[in-house]
Amino acid sequence: MDQENVTATLTVPAPAAKVFAVLADPTTHSAIDGTGWVQQAVERAPLTEVGQIFRMDMYHPNHPNGDYQVANKVQVLDPPRAIGWLTGQEKDDGHLEFGGWSWRYDLAPLGPSETEVTLTYDWSAVPQFIREYIEFPPFGPEHLSNSLHHLAEIVSGG
Structure with a gap:
């Protein structure tokens, strides 16, 4: 696969500010994800600045420990x-190390009560030594679309 990112787009029946507020709230991320991998936010404060770190408790059956924690920047x-x-992730010495993959949501207002949301998962900066033990993307092609549908349900109160 030459392409090193995947995207999905969905029109969400809510204003962009409301969609953004949900995405900036780490406590909603497990419900948005929908895979069962994202368990809960460790830091519950809203995301308010570039460089902010927020940690999430995770679970994956193929992870050596099952339960683990990620540090997101x-x-x-x-x-x-x-x-x-x-x-x-945070190393034993407290140093943060990033694997080279990122999540990004782009929001385009389509009017006062609709927003086009594009979710991009990009692994183009993942070094070869990580690619040797993690396949990218680490989820099926339906995952991003499913996540956007979960987001739509949350912002519409359903």
Whole structure:
């Protein structure tokens, strides 16, 4: 596969500011994800600045420990148009190390009560040594679309 990112787009029946507020709230991420991998936010504060770190408790059956934690670093924050983060982990010495993959949501208002949301998962910066033990993308092609449908349900109150 030459392409090193995947995207999905969905029109969400909510204003961009409301969609952005949900995405900037780490406590909603497990419901948006829908795979069962994202368990819960460790830091529950809203995402408000580039460089902010927020950790998530995770679970994956193929992970050596099953349960693990990721440290995400906000990379893009342009309310209410774009939000994105790099995913990594905290090493034993407290140093944060990022694997080279990122999540980004781009929001385009289509009117006062609709927003086109594009979700991009990009792994173009993943070094070869990580690619040797993690296949990218690490989920099926339906995952991004499913996540956007979950987001739509959350912002519409359903």
